[in-house]
Amino acid sequence: MNPTHSHVVDGRRGLPAAQQPEWPDQNALRRITEELAAASPLVLVEECDRLRELLGAAARGEAFVLQGGDCAETFAGSTADAVQGTLRTLLQMALVLTHGASVPVVKVGRMAGQFAKPRSSRTETRGAVTLPSYFGDAVNGLEFTPEARRPDPARLRTAYETSAATLNLVRAFARGGSADLHRVQSWNRGFLTDTPAAARYERLAGEIDRTLAFMRACGVDPRQLHTTEFFTSHEGLLLDYEVALTRVDRESGRAYSAGAHLLWIGERTRDPAGAHVEFFSRIANPVAVKLGPSTTPDELMAYADRLDPDRTAGRLSFVVRMGRDRIRDLLPVLVEKAAGNGVRACWLTDPMHGNTFTVGGRKTRRFDDVLDEVRGFFEVHRALGSRPGGLHLELTGDDVTECLGGGRAMGVGDLRRDYASACDPRLNHSQSLDLAFLVAEMLQD
Ligand code: PEP
Numbered sequence: 373m374n375p376t377h378s379h380v381v382d383g384r385r386g387l388p389a390a391q392q393p394e395w396p397d398q399n400a401l402r403r404i405t406e407e408l409a410a411a412s413p414l415v416l417v418e419e420c421d422r423l424r425e426l427l428g429a430a431a432r433g434e435a436f437v438l439q440g441g442d443c444a445e446t447f448a449g450s451t452a453d454a455v456q457g458t459l460r461t462l463l464q465m466a467l468v469l470t471h472g473a474s475v476p477v478v479k480v481g482r483m484a485g486q487f488a489k490p491r492s493s494r495t496e497t498r499g500a501v502t503l504p505s506y507f508g509d510a511v512n513g514l515e516f517t518p519e520a521r522r523p524d525p526a527r528l529r530t531a532y533e534t535s536a537a538t539l540n541l542v543r544a545f546a547r548g549g550s551a552d553l554h555r556v557q558s559w560n561r562g563f564l565t566d567t568p569a570a571a572r573y574e575r576l577a578g579e580i581d582r583t584l585a586f587m588r589a590c591g592v593d594p595r596q597l598h599t600t601e602f603f604t605s606h607e608g609l610l611l612d613y614e615v616a617l618t619r620v621d622r623e624s625g626r627a628y629s630a631g632a633h634l635l636w637i638g639e640r641t642r643d644p645a646g647a648h649v650e651f652f653s654r655i656a657n658p659v660a661v662k663l664g665p666s667t668t669p670d671e672l673m674a675y676a677d678r679l680d681p682d683r684t685a686g687r688l689s690f691v692v693r694m695g696r697d698r699i700r701d702l703l704p705v706l707v708e709k710a711a712g713n714g715v716r717a718c719w720l721t722d723p724m725h726g727n728t729f730t731v732g733g734r735k736t737r738r739f740d741d742v743l744d745e746v747r748g749f750f751e752v753h754r755a756l757g758s759r760p761g762g763l764h765l766e767l768t769g770d771d772v773t774e775c776l777g778g779g780r781a782m783g784v785g786d787l788r789r790d791y792a793s794a795c796d797p798r799l800n801h802s803q804s805l806d807l808a809f810l811v812a813e814m815l816q817d
C-alpha cells in the first residue's frame with residue numbers, strides 16, 4: 373500500500389471532532405504523524421477484505437462474531453503473557469461457541485491498537501487537585517501527576533510500535549501451531565482449573581480430542597484445523613493517528629486503515645455530521661458504530677447512507693449497547709428501520725457499557741446484567757426474524773476481580789483484590805468462559 377497524503381482521507385476541515393486531545397506541542401505532533409504516515413502497514417488490504425466477507429456471513433446468520441479484549445490496552449500491560457492470555461481466552465470461547473452452535477466463529481481482538489479512550493469528563497479531580505483525565509496510553513499516562521497526564525504526541529509512536537509487537541504475537545499464535553485445534557487442552561494451561569467453567573471446558577476439550585483422533589484414524593486431517601484466522605480492531609478515536617495510518621491500495625485506488633482490520637466509532641463520537649463519521653466514510657475497511665440508548669432511527673439511516681451507501685455485506689456493523697433494562701424496548705425500532713430500508717448491517721451486542729455502575733469508587737458490572745442484555749439482544753432479533761451477529765466484550769485472560777458474579781460468584785468485597793483495568797471492568801477468564809457456554813446455549817435455541 374502507498375502512504376497517502378492526509379488530505380485524501382482527513383476530512384476534518386471545519387467538522388467538529390469530539391474527544392481529541394489538546395496536544396501541547398504541534399511541531400512534535402507533525403513530526404510524529406509524518407513518521408507514522410511513512411511507516412509499514414500493520415494490516416494488509418486482503419486481510420481487511422477477508423474480514424468484511426466474514427462479517428457479511430455473520431450478518432446473514434452464517435457465522436458468529438466474537439470481538440473482545442481490554443477496555444484500554446496499556447504499553448506496560450502488553451506483555452507476551454497478557455496477549456497470549458487474551459488470545460487463548462478468545463480461542464476457548466470460540467471453541468465453545470462453534471461446538472455449541474455449529475457455526476464458524478469470527479475472532480476479532482480488541483487489541484493491537486486499543487490505546488485511546490473517550491472520557492465523559494475532560495478533567496479528573498482528586499481532593500484539591502484537578503488534572504486532565506486519562507485518555508489512554510496513546511495520549512497520556514494513567515498516573516495522577518501533572519507530568520503523566522500531559523498529552524504527549526510521542527505516545528502515538530509507542531502506540532504504533534506496541535501494536536506492531538502485539539500483532540506479531542497474534543500472527544505467530546494464529547499461524548504457528550498454538551491455535552492448532554489438536555491443542556485445545558493446552559489452551560487451558562495457566563488458567564484457574566478449579567472453576568465450574570474450567571471443568572466444563574476440560575470435558576469439551578476431551579470430547580474434541582477424541583473426535584480429532586477418530587478423524588485422523590479415518591485419514592482426515594484438514595489444514596483448517598491447524599491454524600486459525602484472527603483479526604484486530606480498536607476504536608478509531610484519535611484522528612491524528614488514524615489519518616496518519618491510512619494507506620491507498622495501489623490496485624483498487626481505495627484508502628484503507630493500515631492500523632487495524634476493523635475500526636469502530638464510539639458512542640461519544642458518532643455525530644453523523646462530525647469528523648469521525650466523515651473519516652470512516654473514506655476508508656474501505658469494515659467499520660462499526662456503537663449505538664447507545666439515545667440513537668434514533670434517522671441517525672441509524674445516516675450511518676448506513678454515509679458509511680455503506682452501496683449496502684455491501686460486512687462493511688457496516690452496529691454494536692448495540694443499551695443496557696439490560698432498555699435493550700428490549702430500544703432495539704426493535706432500530707432493527708426494523710434497518711430491515712425496512714435494505715440496510716444489511718451485522719448486529720453485535722456490547723452488553724458491557726450500558727451496565728456499568730460504581731461501588732466503593734470502582735467501576736464494575738454484574739455478570740447477570742451482561743448476560744441479560746445478551747438475552748434481550750437475542751430475543752429482539754428472534755422476534756423480528758433478523759440475525760444476532762455476535763458479541764463485543766471487554767475481557768482478559770487474567771484472573772482479575774473487576775466484574776461481579778459469574779460461576780465463581782465474585783462479590784463486592786473481591787473487587788479490591790485484583791482490579792487491574794486502566795479503564796472499564798473486564799470479564800476475567802472464568803467469567804468469559806461462563807458467558808461463552810451460556811451464549812452457546814442461546815445459539816442452539
Ligand atoms: C469502549 O468500548 O470502551 C467504549 C468507550 O464504549 P462506548 O463508546 O460504547 O461507550
Ligand code: MN
Binds near residue numbers: 443444725766795796
Ligand atoms: Mn470500555
